Amino acid sequence: LKILADRHVCIGAGMCALTAPAVFDQDSDAGLVLVLDETPNGAAEVAAREAISLCPSGALTALDN
């Protein structure tokens, strides 16, 4: 899994950071997504895939190798 995050599309809803806190965070001013781990493995990858599916804005994309 490789994660692409578009901070111009992100609305700061925070679902990603709640669902996969090892992979996503939000910046402290606008609350926009920060990717902590662009290539998660194991449990973090599973959580990241769920977070990507839950993102309400479509800001997150999963690229599979």
Ligand code: SF4
């Ligand atoms: S869930 Fe989507 S819209 Fe919400 S902070 Fe994460 S990337 Fe942004």
